[in-house]
Amino acid sequence: MRNRVREQRAQRGLSQAELAAALGVSRQTVISIENGRYLPSLPLAFRIARFFNVTVDKMFDPEDEVTET
Amino acid sequence: MKRLSGSRLRVPAVMLILGTGLAVAEAVGQGWHSGILLEGVAVAAAVGYFLLGGMNNDVGAIYGSSTDERQQMVRLRAQALTAEVMALAVVIGYMVQTARQAPTWPFGVIAAVAAVTFAAALAIQRVSPRS
Numbered sequence: 001m002r003n004r005v006r007e008q009r010a011q012r013g014l015s016q017a018e019l020a021a022a023l024g025v026s027r028q029t030v031i032s033i034e035n036g037r038y039l040p041s042l043p044l045a046f047r048i049a050r051f052f053n054v055t056v057d058k059m060f061d062p063e064d065e066v067t068e069t
Numbered sequence: 070m071k072r073l074s075g076s077r078l079r080v081p082a083v084m085l086i087l088g089t090g091l092a093v094a095e096a097v098g099q100g101w102h103s104g105i106l107l108e109g110v111a112v113a114a115a116v117g118y119f120l121l122g123g124m125n126n127d128v129g130a131i132y133g134s135s136t137d138e139r140q141q142m143v144r145l146r147a148q149a150l151t152a153e154v155m156a157l158a159v160v161i162g163y164m165v166q167t168a169r170q171a172p173t174w175p176f177g178v179i180a181a182v183a184a185v186t187f188a189a190a191l192a193i194q195r196v197s198p199r200s
Contacts, residue, residue, distance in 0.1 A: 025137040028127050038139050 003060045006034040008052040023047055076134035077122050081115040088114065156183060 009019050016034070020027040025044065032038035033048075040048065049056040088111020096104025122133030130140045131147075163176040 026127070026130060026140065029137050029139040032139060041138050044138060 001039060001060055001062055002036060003033065004054075005030070005048060005059065008054070008059070009034075012052075019051075022051060078119070079134075080132075081119040081122075084118060085111055085115040088112070152183075156180075159183070 005019075009016070014022075016030045017027045020030045023030070023044065024047075029038065029040075033040055045056050045060060049059045052059065089108060092104045092108035092111060095107045118132060122129060124132070127140055127143065130136045131144045136144065159176050159179050163173050163180070166173045166176060
Protein backbone atom coordinates (compact mmCIF):
# COMPACT_ATOMS: atom_id res chain seq x y z
CA MET A 1 0.00 0.00 0.00
CA ARG A 2 1.46 3.31 -1.03
CA ASN A 3 1.04 6.49 0.96
CA ARG A 4 1.64 10.19 0.60
CA VAL A 5 3.27 10.83 3.96
CA ARG A 6 6.67 11.80 2.51
CA GLU A 7 5.02 14.05 -0.07
CA GLN A 8 2.80 15.80 2.49
CA ARG A 9 5.66 16.18 4.96
CA ALA A 10 7.90 17.68 2.29
CA GLN A 11 5.18 20.13 1.26
CA ARG A 12 5.03 21.41 4.82
CA GLY A 13 8.81 21.53 5.18
CA LEU A 14 8.84 19.18 8.15
CA SER A 15 11.66 16.87 9.08
CA GLN A 16 10.98 13.22 9.87
CA ALA A 17 11.87 13.91 13.50
CA GLU A 18 9.38 16.81 13.71
CA LEU A 19 6.61 14.69 12.20
CA ALA A 20 7.46 11.82 14.53
CA ALA A 21 7.24 14.12 17.56
CA ALA A 22 3.91 15.50 16.38
CA LEU A 23 2.48 12.00 15.89
CA GLY A 24 3.97 10.57 19.07
CA VAL A 25 6.01 7.87 17.33
CA SER A 26 9.69 7.31 16.72
CA ARG A 27 11.58 8.76 13.74
CA GLN A 28 12.34 5.20 12.64
CA THR A 29 8.61 4.50 12.43
CA VAL A 30 8.02 7.56 10.24
CA ILE A 31 10.85 6.35 7.97
CA SER A 32 9.31 2.85 7.81
CA ILE A 33 5.87 4.24 6.96
CA GLU A 34 7.27 6.54 4.26
CA ASN A 35 9.20 3.65 2.72
CA GLY A 36 6.13 1.41 2.80
CA ARG A 37 7.82 -1.10 5.09
CA TYR A 38 5.25 -0.61 7.85
CA LEU A 39 1.50 -0.23 7.64
CA PRO A 40 0.33 1.96 10.53
CA SER A 41 -2.57 0.93 12.73
CA LEU A 42 -5.95 2.49 12.06
CA PRO A 43 -5.61 4.99 14.96
CA LEU A 44 -2.17 6.08 13.74
CA ALA A 45 -3.40 6.31 10.14
CA PHE A 46 -6.17 8.65 11.32
CA ARG A 47 -3.67 10.71 13.35
CA ILE A 48 -1.49 11.08 10.26
CA ALA A 49 -4.43 12.05 8.04
CA ARG A 50 -5.77 14.56 10.59
CA PHE A 51 -2.32 16.05 11.09
CA PHE A 52 -2.07 16.78 7.37
CA ASN A 53 -5.75 17.72 7.19
CA VAL A 54 -6.62 15.17 4.53
CA THR A 55 -8.80 12.05 4.57
CA VAL A 56 -7.32 8.63 5.27
CA ASP A 57 -8.09 7.39 1.77
CA LYS A 58 -6.28 10.38 0.30
CA MET A 59 -3.23 9.62 2.44
CA PHE A 60 -3.21 5.82 1.98
CA ASP A 61 -4.03 4.24 -1.34
CA PRO A 62 -5.20 0.62 -1.01
CA GLU A 63 -5.44 0.20 -4.80
CA ASP A 64 -1.75 0.88 -5.21
CA GLU A 65 -0.34 -2.32 -3.70
CA VAL A 66 3.37 -2.82 -3.30
CA THR A 67 4.04 -6.41 -4.33
CA GLU A 68 6.46 -8.15 -2.00
CA THR A 69 8.57 -10.98 -3.39
CA MET B 70 19.51 16.13 34.85
CA LYS B 71 17.23 13.77 32.96
CA ARG B 72 15.14 11.67 35.31
CA LEU B 73 15.45 7.94 34.67
CA SER B 74 12.20 6.20 33.86
CA GLY B 75 11.12 3.64 36.42
CA SER B 76 10.06 1.19 33.74
CA ARG B 77 13.49 1.42 32.09
CA LEU B 78 15.01 0.29 35.38
CA ARG B 79 12.46 -2.46 35.98
CA VAL B 80 13.87 -5.21 33.74
CA PRO B 81 17.53 -4.64 34.74
CA ALA B 82 16.44 -4.66 38.41
CA VAL B 83 14.59 -7.96 37.94
CA MET B 84 17.63 -9.38 36.11
CA LEU B 85 19.86 -8.31 38.99
CA ILE B 86 17.56 -9.80 41.65
CA LEU B 87 17.16 -13.13 39.81
CA GLY B 88 20.88 -13.20 38.98
CA THR B 89 21.74 -12.61 42.61
CA GLY B 90 19.41 -15.44 43.64
CA LEU B 91 21.16 -17.70 41.13
CA ALA B 92 24.58 -16.57 42.40
CA VAL B 93 23.58 -17.33 46.01
CA ALA B 94 22.36 -20.80 44.95
CA GLU B 95 25.63 -21.33 43.09
CA ALA B 96 27.64 -20.16 46.11
CA VAL B 97 25.75 -22.54 48.42
CA GLY B 98 26.02 -25.50 46.05
CA GLN B 99 29.38 -24.99 44.36
CA GLY B 100 31.34 -22.60 46.58
CA TRP B 101 31.63 -18.84 46.86
CA HIS B 102 34.15 -18.48 44.01
CA SER B 103 31.64 -19.52 41.35
CA GLY B 104 28.91 -17.58 43.18
CA ILE B 105 30.87 -14.35 42.92
CA LEU B 106 31.62 -15.06 39.27
CA LEU B 107 27.92 -15.56 38.54
CA GLU B 108 27.04 -12.35 40.42
CA GLY B 109 29.53 -10.50 38.21
CA VAL B 110 27.80 -11.90 35.13
CA ALA B 111 24.39 -10.86 36.51
CA VAL B 112 25.60 -7.30 37.20
CA ALA B 113 27.18 -7.04 33.73
CA ALA B 114 23.99 -8.34 32.06
CA ALA B 115 21.79 -5.89 34.01
CA VAL B 116 24.08 -2.93 33.25
CA GLY B 117 24.27 -3.97 29.59
CA TYR B 118 20.48 -4.17 29.33
CA PHE B 119 20.12 -0.74 30.95
CA LEU B 120 22.69 0.81 28.59
CA LEU B 121 21.00 -0.74 25.53
CA GLY B 122 17.78 0.93 26.68
CA GLY B 123 19.44 4.33 26.34
CA MET B 124 20.27 3.98 22.65
CA ASN B 125 18.49 6.35 20.28
CA ASN B 126 17.14 3.72 17.88
CA ASP B 127 14.66 0.82 17.69
CA VAL B 128 16.85 -1.41 19.85
CA GLY B 129 17.12 1.29 22.50
CA ALA B 130 13.37 1.83 22.52
CA ILE B 131 12.64 -1.90 22.75
CA TYR B 132 15.15 -2.47 25.55
CA GLY B 133 14.09 0.79 27.19
CA SER B 134 10.61 1.92 28.08
CA SER B 135 9.20 4.12 25.34
CA THR B 136 8.10 2.05 22.36
CA ASP B 137 5.65 3.07 19.69
CA GLU B 138 3.26 0.66 17.96
CA ARG B 139 5.76 -0.56 15.34
CA GLN B 140 8.45 -1.19 17.93
CA GLN B 141 5.92 -3.06 20.08
CA MET B 142 5.11 -5.22 17.07
CA VAL B 143 8.82 -5.89 16.47
CA ARG B 144 9.22 -6.84 20.14
CA LEU B 145 6.16 -9.12 20.02
CA ARG B 146 7.46 -10.89 16.93
CA ALA B 147 10.89 -11.30 18.53
CA GLN B 148 9.27 -12.70 21.68
CA ALA B 149 7.16 -15.10 19.58
CA LEU B 150 10.25 -16.36 17.74
CA THR B 151 12.09 -16.74 21.06
CA ALA B 152 9.19 -18.77 22.46
CA GLU B 153 9.13 -21.03 19.40
CA VAL B 154 12.89 -21.67 19.62
CA MET B 155 12.60 -22.34 23.36
CA ALA B 156 9.74 -24.80 22.77
CA LEU B 157 11.89 -26.60 20.21
CA ALA B 158 14.79 -26.66 22.69
CA VAL B 159 12.51 -28.17 25.35
CA VAL B 160 11.34 -30.92 22.99
CA ILE B 161 14.94 -31.71 21.96
CA GLY B 162 16.02 -31.67 25.62
CA TYR B 163 13.21 -34.07 26.47
CA MET B 164 14.25 -36.44 23.67
CA VAL B 165 17.91 -36.35 24.71
CA GLN B 166 17.05 -37.06 28.35
CA THR B 167 14.75 -39.90 27.31
CA ALA B 168 17.51 -41.45 25.19
CA ARG B 169 19.96 -41.10 28.09
CA GLN B 170 17.40 -42.63 30.46
CA ALA B 171 17.85 -39.50 32.58
CA PRO B 172 15.08 -37.56 34.39
CA THR B 173 12.80 -35.75 31.96
CA TRP B 174 10.61 -33.94 34.49
CA PRO B 175 12.31 -30.50 34.24
CA PHE B 176 11.50 -30.38 30.54
CA GLY B 177 8.01 -31.71 31.24
CA VAL B 178 7.41 -28.95 33.79
CA ILE B 179 8.61 -26.26 31.37
CA ALA B 180 6.40 -27.66 28.59
CA ALA B 181 3.38 -27.84 30.92
CA VAL B 182 3.90 -24.25 32.13
CA ALA B 183 4.21 -23.08 28.52
CA ALA B 184 1.07 -24.94 27.44
CA VAL B 185 -1.01 -23.62 30.35
CA THR B 186 0.31 -20.09 29.85
CA PHE B 187 -0.50 -20.20 26.13
CA ALA B 188 -4.05 -21.42 26.78
CA ALA B 189 -4.56 -18.77 29.48
CA ALA B 190 -3.10 -16.05 27.25
CA LEU B 191 -5.44 -17.01 24.40
CA ALA B 192 -8.43 -16.87 26.75
CA ILE B 193 -7.38 -13.49 28.20
CA GLN B 194 -6.49 -11.91 24.87
CA ARG B 195 -9.76 -13.06 23.29
CA VAL B 196 -11.70 -11.29 26.04
CA SER B 197 -9.51 -8.24 26.35
CA PRO B 198 -6.96 -7.95 23.54
CA ARG B 199 -4.04 -5.58 24.04
CA SER B 200 -4.16 -2.85 21.43
